[in-house]
Amino acid sequence: MENKRGVRKGAWTYEEDKLLKACINKYGEGKWHLVSQRAGLNRCRKSCRLRWLNYLSPEINRESFSEDEVDMILRLHKLLGNRWTLIAGRLPGRTANDVKNYWHTHLRRKMVPEKLEEKEEKEKPKETMKTHEVIKPQPRTLSSHSHWLNEKNNIMVKPIGTVSTKEVTAAKDRDDKETMVTNQIGRDCVDAMWWDSLLNLGEQECGEKEGSCSLFQENVILELPKVDDFFWDSKLCDIGSLWDL
DNA sequence: AACTAGCTCAACCGCCGGTTC
DNA sequence: GGAACCGGCGGTTGAGCTAGT
Numbered sequence: 001m002e003n004k005r006g007v008r009k010g011a012w013t014y015e016e017d018k019l020l021k022a023c024i025n026k027y028g029e030g031k032w033h034l035v036s037q038r039a040g041l042n043r044c045r046k047s048c049r050l051r052w053l054n055y056l057s058p059e060i061n062r063e064s065f066s067e068d069e070v071d072m073i074l075r076l077h078k079l080l081g082n083r084w085t086l087i088a089g090r091l092p093g094r095t096a097n098d099v100k101n102y103w104h105t106h107l108r109r110k111m112v113p114e115k116l117e118e119k120e121e122k123e124k125p126k127e128t129m130k131t132h133e134v135i136k137p138q139p140r141t142l143s144s145h146s147h148w149l150n151e152k153n154n155i156m157v158k159p160i161g162t163v164s165t166k167e168v169t170a171a172k173d174r175d176d177k178e179t180m181v182t183n184q185i186g187r188d189c190v191d192a193m194w195w196d197s198l199l200n201l202g203e204q205e206c207g208e209k210e211g212s213c214s215l216f217q218e219n220v221i222l223e224l225p226k227v228d229d230f231f232w233d234s235k236l237c238d239i240g241s242l243w244d245l
Numbered sequence: 246a247a248c249t250a251g252c253t254c255a256a257c258c259g260c261c262g263g264t265t266c
Numbered sequence: 267g268g269a270a271c272c273g274g275c276g277g278t279t280g281a282g283c284t285a286g287t
Contacts, residue, residue, distance in 0.1 A: 011255075011281080033272065049273075050256065082276065100276075101254050 008042045012051055016041055020048060021056055054097045061093025065102055073099060074107060 012020075023039035029052065032045035041048065054060075065073075069091055076087040084096035084103075091099065 009257075030273085044257095045272080046258090046274090047256075054255070085275065096275075097255075105253060 007044050007047075009047070012055075016043070017051070017056060020051060024052055024056070050097075054095045059093055060095060060098075065094075065106075069094070070102075070107070073103065077103065077107075 019039040019041055020035070023035055023041075027034075027038060032049045035041070035045065035048045036043050039048070043051075072091060073087060076090060080086050082100075084100045088094045088096040088099045
């Protein structure tokens with residue numbers, strides 16, 4: 001099967017696989033736009049990349065998912081949603097496509113009854129509104145030894161909400177290192193707080209004293225960080241904590 | 246044996262963010 | 267600044283397989 005441009009589509013043949021493997025072994029991964037040319041394949045860059053990453057790569061584990069892996073997928077999906085590459089990243093030998101397929105064929109159905117229960121719960125007539133205690137965190141300061149801080153400066157961290165993008169841009173323009181550094185450290189610190197708080201949720205009773213696990217400070221809006229920027233950083237991620245989620 | 250429905254998973258598609266020019 | 271290109275991602279599709287009737 002070929003498309004309008006004469007590029008082959010559809011299932012890969014044994015011969016094509018052999019050519020692709022030989023090419024990757026010779027030149028390494030990457031430069032996918034060159035792969036079809038180098039390998040003598042009439043396939044588009046995406047097709048080559050996908051075939052390698054999802055099927056031909058020697059790192060791929062093709063055995064069925066173990067109980068531990070399934071449990072990990074469920075927990076990570078709860079945490080990350082449909083971010084299959086991130087989930088697959090914690091499962092050695094598993095590709096995002098594998099995880100996604102497994103989720104859709106096996107696990108989604110498991111989750112649906114739970115969702116229905118949630119829905120039914122929501123549709124129940126509401127009891128009288130109770131006031132909820134808003135948990136306010138204690139400001140956290142870092143010691144001068146903290147790796148979150150510049151080794152030379154013991155800077156009191158500003159939450160990033162207090163340093164606007166404009167300020168940072170202006171700081172960059174005038175080469176104001178302190179503001180720039182403060183902003184970055186603020187981000188790093190908030191990253192740490194966010195993750196720390198998330199992991200602690202399972203251990204701490206949220207009803208305990210103020211400040212135990214919230215992400216918000218009074219009058220200051222903290223921007224939640226992007227998970228993938230720091231999530232897998234070994235400094236932050238004690239994977240064992242996931243079991244407490 | 247023949248047909249059908251459901252399942253699995255490889256592959257495609259469209260979109261996005263980053264980089265280069 | 268923006269167009270072109272690239273790598274990468276998540277959603278979706280459909281061919282092939284299997285189990286049930």
